[in-house]
Amino acid sequence: MNNKRKTINATIKSIRIIEMIKSANGTRLPDLVQELGYSKSTVHSHLNTLREQGYVTKEGEIYHLSLKFFHLGQYTRDRDERYRLAKQKTEELAEELNQAVDFDVETNGRIITLFHKADESTEIGFTEGDYFYVHTSATGKAILAEFSERRVLEILDQWGMKRKTEHTITDPDELLEDLERTRERGYSIVDQEWLEGLRAVGAVVNLPNGRPLGALSTGAPTYRLTDETIEDEIGPKLVKAANELTEDVSEILQ
Known part of the structure; x- marks a missing residue:
């Protein structure tokens, strides 16, 4: 018996085009053709269809994703009561800590920010929808620490371990050791x-x-998040908030 799911190649191509436009923050037709390896006529047909349906816009020679994705994303997020609770907890924790706070989820091996709360004095430059x-992510490590070693390695194999700074962990064994420390502490730390x-x-x-439903995190410049501050204040308060949200979510699912 063949249990392989049926897929539609045309849909896959449209999705790859959408993802390419997103990752490039807007791109031209020749660049899409070169990057994806499809014929020019194929890419152009998909772009025309996406434009007609309102998912892509064109500014000069540059194609961009339209705000229709924003509205779809809002619907996906806001229809779920669990995420409404997460938004409330994100806002409460940001006020309590006087720090920028995020609630992120893992999807297909990446981390996406669903909620971000900060004011002018605590803003660190992240926005909702960031991947x-x-x-490299505090929420990512917190979530990975709940996974089996096999699942962790699958994700690393899928996406690699790109180096963002000279401090980025790029060795799987070193990351697994870091995840063990996360389990022992009850929270993860990302240090530059x-x-x-x-x-x-x-x-x-x-x-x-x-x-994991997701994870809460707080970020700040290194001079504000010292080891002592994390151990004595930030870590315990963050874990307490995460546990409270876990309980709140459990109640609505009973």
């Missing part, structure tokens, strides 16, 4: 591994079945 590699001068702390939020 991160799991090995995504951005020079920035530290972040993350704590996982679990579903009743033990699988």
Whole structure:
């Protein structure tokens, strides 16, 4: 019996075009053709269809994704009561810590920011919808620490371990050791591994079945997130908030 799922090649091509436009922050037709290896006529037909349906816009020679994706993303996020609770906790924690706070989820081996809360004095330059590699993200590490070693290695094999700074962990064994420390502490730490001068702390939020719903994190310049501050204040408060959110989510799922 063949259990392989049926797929439609035309849909896959459209999705790859969309992802390419997103990753390039807008791109031209020749660049899409060269990068994807499709014929010019094929790419052009897909772009025309996406434009007619309102998913792509064209500014001069540059194709961009339209705001239709924003509205779809908002619907996907806001329809789920679990995420409404996560938004509330993100805002509460940002006020309590007086720090930038995020709630992120893992999707297909990457981390995406669903909620970000900061003011002018605590803003660190991240926005809702940003993607991160799991090995460079505090929320990514917090979530990976809940996975089996096999699953962790699968994700690393899928996306690699890109070096963002000289502090980025790029060795799987070193990351596995770091994840073990995360389990022991109860929270993860990213020390300038995504951005020079920035530290972040993350704590996982679990579903009743033990699988991660997502993770909360707070980030700030290294001079604000010292080892002492993390150990005595930030870490415990972050874990407490994550545990409270885990309980809140469990209640609505019962």
